[in-house]
Amino acid sequence: SYVLTQPPSVSVAPGKTARIACGGDNIGRKSLHWYQQKAGQAPVLVIYFDNDRPSGIPERFSGSNSGNTATLTISRVEAGDEADYYCQVWDNNSDHVFGGGTKLTVL
Amino acid sequence: QVQLVQSGAEVKKPGASVKVSCKVSGYILTELSMHWVRQAPGKGLEWMGGFDPEDGETIYAQKFQGRLTMTEDTSTDTAYMELSSLRSEDTAVYYCATPRGGSGYLAPFDYWGQGTLVTVSS
Numbered sequence: 001s002y003v004l005t006q007p008p009s010v011s012v013a014p015g016k017t018a019r020i021a022c023g024g025d026n027i028g029r030k031s032l033h034w035y036q037q038k039a040g041q042a043p044v045l046v047i048y049f050d051n052d053r054p055s056g057i058p059e060r061f062s063g064s065n066s067g068n069t070a071t072l073t074i075s076r077v078e079a080g081d082e083a084d085y086y087c088q089v090w091d092n093n094s095d096h097v098f099g100g101g102t103k104l105t106v107l
Numbered sequence: 108q109v110q111l112v113q114s115g116a117e118v119k120k121p122g123a124s125v126k127v128s129c130k131v132s133g134y135i136l137t138e139l140s141m142h143w144v145r146q147a148p149g150k151g152l153e154w155m156g157g158f159d160p161e162d163g164e165t166i167y168a169q170k171f172q173g174r175l176t177m178t179e180d181t182s183t184d185t186a187y188m189e190l191s192s193l194r195s196e197d198t199a200v201y202y203c204a205t206p207r208g209g210s211g212y213l214a215p216f217d218y219w220g221q222g223t224l225v226t227v228s229s
Contacts, residue, residue: 033215035152042202042222043152048215086152090213095166096142096154 002091004099011105018074020102022087028066030089037101038083046085047072074104082106109134111203111220118226124191127223129203136184138208142216143177143188145199155188155201161212193227200224 005023012018022032032050035043045054047063050070060075074081087099114128131139142157156167156177165177176189186203200222206214 031213035216037152042219043204043216044219045215045217048217049213054217088152088215095168096157098144098152098154101151 002089002094002097004087004089004097006085006087006099006102008100009103009105011107012074012077013107014077014079016077018077018081018104020072020074020085020104022070022072022099023068024070024089025068027068027070027089030065030091032063032065032070033088034061034063034072035086035088036081036083037086043086077104077106079106109139109205109207109218111205111218113201113203113220113223116224116226118228119193121194121227121229123193123227124189125193125225126187126189127201127203127225129186129188129220131184131186134184134208136179136186137181139205140210140212140214141177141179141186142204144202144204144216146202146222147196147199150199153199159212160210190225193225195227198225198227 034047036046037043046057046061050065051063062073064071084101084103086101110132112130117125119125140158140160143155145153159166167175174191178187202222203220204216205218207217
């Protein structure tokens with residue numbers, strides 16, 4: 001089965017840049033999506049098809065996907081960005097797969 | 108704008124079944140591909156199954172095959188997820204989620220329900 005690997009946690013100071021990695025075998029060949037989940041809430045799509053932003057998502061959120069690693073980048077981090085972030089792909093053998101999630105802490 | 112409204116929390120005993128509903132508004136259910144995702148307490152997201160628009164069939168994650176049934180009532184635009192033979196490990200928040208209408212299997216889950224907590228306890 002296809003596996004997506006994320007670091008359990010990332011910490012960043014306000015105003016700095018946070019980068020959250022998502023690793024997988026040849027993940028760069030797959031269409032990757034990112035979700036933000038704040039405590040007690042349902043997930044929200046923040047990046048789709050590697051680097052597209054849904055309407056309403058700040059330009060501070062961007063993504064890249066190449067080789068075996070995809071990255072969600074959050075520029076000028078704000079306190080309100082503190083949340084869990086999940087990557088997700090569709091795989092021919094495993095169907096829809098989520099990464100284990102990364103907790104972003106704003107210091 | 109699609110809205111997904113789920114049924115309320117459930118408490119079930121081990122071995123029982125649970126059926127969670129997901130009411131669609133702002134769109135027609137038959138034009139969406141409904142999926143179900145669960146999240147155990149303090150854990151990550153886990154895809155359970157959903158409608159594959161390419162094949163026109165409902166696909167279940169192997170882990171849940173034989174215990175999971177997804178159905179739809181098109182007259183009320185309501186999707187259902189029924190999980191049987193419940194065990195304590197099934198305690199989780201269950202979400203319905205769907206891509207935008209007309210999207211293929213590669214599409215992201217644009218819309219999510221608010222979640223339904225299912226607690227399995229004797």
